[in-house]
Amino acid sequence: MSVATERRRSAPGAVMACLVFAVLVAVFAGLTAGAYPLSLQSYGRALEALVSGETELTSDERVLLLVRGPRVLAGLLVGAALAAAGVVYQGLFRNPLVSPDVLGVSAGAGLGAVVAIFLSLPLAMIQLFAFAGGIATVAVVTFIAAAVQGRDPTLVLVLAGVVVGALAGAVISLLKVLADPYDQLPAITFWLLGSLASVRAGDLAATLLPVLLGLLPLVLLRWRIDILSLGDEEARALGLEAGRLRIIVIAAATLVTAGVVAIAGVIGWIGLVIPHMARMLVGPSFERLLPAAMLLGAAYLVVVDTLARTLSAIEIPLGILTAVLGAPFFLWLLWRGRHGWS
Amino acid sequence: MAPGALAARDVIDSAGRSVRLPDRVTRVFAAGGPAAIVVYVLRPDALIGWPRAMRAEERPYVLESARNLPEVGMLTGRGGSANIEVVLRTKPDLIVDFGSVRPTFVSLAEAVQEHTGIAYVLVDGRFDATPTALRTLGDMLGASERGETLARYTEALFARVDQAVASVAESDRPRVYLARGPDGLETGLKGSINTEIIERAGGRNVADAEGQRRGIARVSPEQILVWNPDVIVTWDRRFHELVRSGRDPIWQGVEAVRRGRIHLAPTAPFGWIDRPPSVNRLMGLAWLAGLFLGERFAFDIEVATREFYRLFYQVELSEGALATLIAWADGKPPALRQ
Numbered sequence: 001m002s003v004a005t006e007r008r009r010s011a012p013g014a015v016m017a018c019l020v021f022a023v024l025v026a027v028f029a030g031l032t033a034g035a036y037p038l039s040l041q042s043y044g045r046a047l048e049a050l051v052s053g054e055t056e057l058t059s060d061e062r063v064l065l066l067v068r069g070p071r072v073l074a075g076l077l078v079g080a081a082l083a084a085a086g087v088v089y090q091g092l093f094r095n096p097l098v099s100p101d102v103l104g105v106s107a108g109a110g111l112g113a114v115v116a117i118f119l120s121l122p123l124a125m126i127q128l129f130a131f132a133g134g135i136a137t138v139a140v141v142t143f144i145a146a147a148v149q150g151r152d153p154t155l156v157l158v159l160a161g162v163v164v165g166a167l168a169g170a171v172i173s174l175l176k177v178l179a180d181p182y183d184q185l186p187a188i189t190f191w192l193l194g195s196l197a198s199v200r201a202g203d204l205a206a207t208l209l210p211v212l213l214g215l216l217p218l219v220l221l222r223w224r225i226d227i228l229s230l231g232d233e234e235a236r237a238l239g240l241e242a243g244r245l246r247i248i249v250i251a252a253a254t255l256v257t258a259g260v261v262a263i264a265g266v267i268g269w270i271g272l273v274i275p276h277m278a279r280m281l282v283g284p285s286f287e288r289l290l291p292a293a294m295l296l297g298a299a300y301l302v303v304v305d306t307l308a309r310t311l312s313a314i315e316i317p318l319g320i321l322t323a324v325l326g327a328p329f330f331l332w333l334l335w336r337g338r339h340g341w342s
Numbered sequence: 343m344a345p346g347a348l349a350a351r352d353v354i355d356s357a358g359r360s361v362r363l364p365d366r367v368t369r370v371f372a373a374g375g376p377a378a379i380v381v382y383v384l385r386p387d388a389l390i391g392w393p394r395a396m397r398a399e400e401r402p403y404v405l406e407s408a409r410n411l412p413e414v415g416m417l418t419g420r421g422g423s424a425n426i427e428v429v430l431r432t433k434p435d436l437i438v439d440f441g442s443v444r445p446t447f448v449s450l451a452e453a454v455q456e457h458t459g460i461a462y463v464l465v466d467g468r469f470d471a472t473p474t475a476l477r478t479l480g481d482m483l484g485a486s487e488r489g490e491t492l493a494r495y496t497e498a499l500f501a502r503v504d505q506a507v508a509s510v511a512e513s514d515r516p517r518v519y520l521a522r523g524p525d526g527l528e529t530g531l532k533g534s535i536n537t538e539i540i541e542r543a544g545g546r547n548v549a550d551a552e553g554q555r556r557g558i559a560r561v562s563p564e565q566i567l568v569w570n571p572d573v574i575v576t577w578d579r580r581f582h583e584l585v586r587s588g589r590d591p592i593w594q595g596v597e598a599v600r601r602g603r604i605h606l607a608p609t610a611p612f613g614w615i616d617r618p619p620s621v622n623r624l625m626g627l628a629w630l631a632g633l634f635l636g637e638r639f640a641f642d643i644e645v646a647t648r649e650f651y652r653l654f655y656q657v658e659l660s661e662g663a664l665a666t667l668i669a670w671a672d673g674k675p676p677a678l679r680q
Binding site (some may be wrong): 037067122181183186187190199202289313 | 527563583
C-alpha cells in the first residue's frame with residue numbers, strides 16, 4: 001500500500017469536508033455570476049419571496065428564483081447524477097474507460113430527442129422522448145445481453161451497448177440528413193451538445209423523481225457494488241447473486257442518466273473524468289467514492305455551466321466545455337498512470 | 343423567343359467564374375433551398391425538384407405543377423444530402439446555387455461541374471443584392487422579362503422601406519429578438535443571413551456579438567432578460583405556443599411578451615423571414631416594416647400578401663388560403679403537422 005493511499009484512508013472526513021466546501025463555492029459563484037446584474041439586496045428579497053411564497057415577483061427576483069436558481073440546482077443534480085452513474089459503470093465493468101453512455105443511454109436519449117424535434121413536438125415532449133429513448137435503449141441492450149448465454153456477461157453487455165449505441169447514432173445521423181436544415185437541424189445540433197439553458201423549475205421537479213429513484217438503490221447497495229466490482233467469481237464466493245444485482249444497478253444508473261439527459265441534453269466527459277478525480281481523492285472503495293464523485297460532479301458542472309453562460313453573450317454548449325476541460329485532464333491522468341486504475 | 347431558348351454563351355457568375363451555358367435551359371437543378379425558391383419564382387417550369395418535398399400545408403401556395411415535384415436533396419448548405427448520381431439522373435441543363443459565394447462553395451461548384459459536365463452557376467444571395475440576382479438569373483434562365491419585373495418590384499419595396507426606416511431615429515427603432523428553436527433560445531446574430539431582414543425592416547437586432555461572429559447561436563435566458571427586447575419575432579410555432587401559454591416564466595418577464603409584441607411569421611409555402619433565406623423574405627420585409635414602423639410604413643397585409651403571392655409564386659390566393667395566412671401572421675397558425 002502506497003503512502004498516498006495511507007494518507008487517503010486516514011483523512012476521508014477532511015476530503016469530504018473540502019468537497020462540500022467546493023460545492024458551496026460553486027453554488028455561490030453560480031448564483032452571483034451571470035448576464036443579469038443583481039444587487040446584493042435582491043438576494044435577500046428573493047429569499048424572503050421564496051419563504052413567503054410570494055407570487056408577484058420583481059425582475060431581480062424572477063432572475064434568481066426562476067432562472068438562475070433552478071439552473072444552479074440543475075447543474076448540481078445533473079453533475080452529481082452523471083458522476084454517480086460513471087462511478088457505478090466503471091466499477092461494474094471494471095474498466096476505466098467506461099462512462100454512463102457505455103450501454104447506449106446517451107445515444108438512445110439523443111435519438112428520442114431527435115425524433116421529437118424531427119416531428120416538431122413541443123419542448124416537454126422532447127424531454128419525455130429523450131427520457132424514454134434512453135431507458136428503452138438500455139432495456140434493449142440488457143435484453144440482448146441476457147439472450148446471449150455462456151459468455152462473460154459484462155463483456156457481452158458492453159459489446160451490445162456499443163452496437164446498439166452505434167445504431168442509435170446512425171439513425172440520429174439519418175434524421176439529421178432528413179431534417180429541415182433551416183429549422184430542425186440547428187435544434188438537433190444544439191440539443192446533442194447539451195445545455196442547461198432551457199431548464200426551468202418545473203423540469204427540475206419532473207426529473208428529480210427518476211434521479212432520486214435511481215440514486216436511492218445505489219446508495220443503499222453501495223457496499224454490495226464494491227463486491228460486484230471484484231468480479232462475478234469473487235462475488236459468488238461471498239454469497240452474492242451477481243446477475244440480479246447487476247441488473248438492479250444498471251437499471252438504477254440508467255434511470256439516473258436518462259433523467260438528467262432528458263433536461264440537459266447530451267453532456268459527455270463528466271461521467272468519465274469525475275470518477276477518476278474522485279478516486280484520486282478518496283480511493284477506490286465505492287462506499288466513499290460514490291458520495292465523493294457526486295459532490296465533485298455537482299461542483300464541477302455548476303462551475304462549467306457558469307462559465308458557459310458568462311464567458312460571452314452566446315452560450316457555449318456544455319458538451320464542448322466539458323470535453324475541452326476533460327480531455328487534457330484525462331491525458332494527464334494517462335501520463336501519471338503509474339498509480340494504477342483501481 | 344420561347345422560354346429557355348438562348349444561344350450557347352459564356353456568362354460570368356457572382357463568384358467571377360466563367361461558365362458556358364447550354365443553348366436551351368429547360369431543366370434546372372437547385373443546389374439548395376434558397377436556390378430552389380429563386381429558380382421557382384423565375385422559371386417554375388424548369389425546376390426539377392425540391393430539396394425537401396413540399397408539406398401538405400405548403401402545397402396550396404405554389405403552382406399546381408410544382409406541388410408534387412420530387413425531393414432531390416441539397417448539394418450545398420447545411421444537411422447537404424443530394425448525391426451526384428441523383429443530379430445526373432435528373433438530367434439538368436444547369437445547376438444553380440443561390441447564397442454564399444465564398445471559396446468553399448466555389449470549389450464545390452467547380453468539382454461538381456467537372457464531375458458531371460453540367461454547367462453550375464453561383465448567384466450571390468445577399469438580401470441587398472436581390473434585384474441584381476433576379477436580373478442575372480433571369481437572364482441565365484431565359485426569363486429576362488420576368489426577372490426584370492420581379493427586380494423592379496424588389497427595388498420599389500426596398501426604396502419604400504428604406505425611406506420609412508430613415509424617417510425614424512435610430513434610437514426609436516424597436517429592439518428585436520429573433521427566436522428560433524422550440525425553446526426560443528436559438529437566435530441569429532446581428533449580421534447573419536438569418537437576421538439581415540430585421541435590420542433592413544428597421545429593427546435593431548439585440549443579439550449583437552460585436553462582429554465577433556455571425557450565424558446561429560444559442561443564448562442564455564438571463565441574456566434575454568438583459569436584452570429585454572421590445573419585439574420578438576419567430577416562425578417556430580412550438581415556441582410561440584410556449585410563450586402564449588404563459589408556462590415559461592422567462593418569457594413572461596420580457597417587455598415584448600408583456601406588451602403582446604411577439605410575432606409569428608407564416609412559413610407557407612416558404613418562411614416570411616427566413617427558412618430558407620431567399621427571395622421569400624421579401625414578403626417578410628414588408629410585414630416586418632409594418633410591425634416595426636407602424637404608421638410610418640403603409641402596409642395592408644391582405645393586399646400585400648395577395649400581390650406578393652400572385653407576383654412571385656404565381657398563385658391567385660383563394661379567400662380561404664389568404665385567411666389562413668393572415669390568421670397565421672396574427673398568431674393563430676394552422677395546427678402543426680408533419
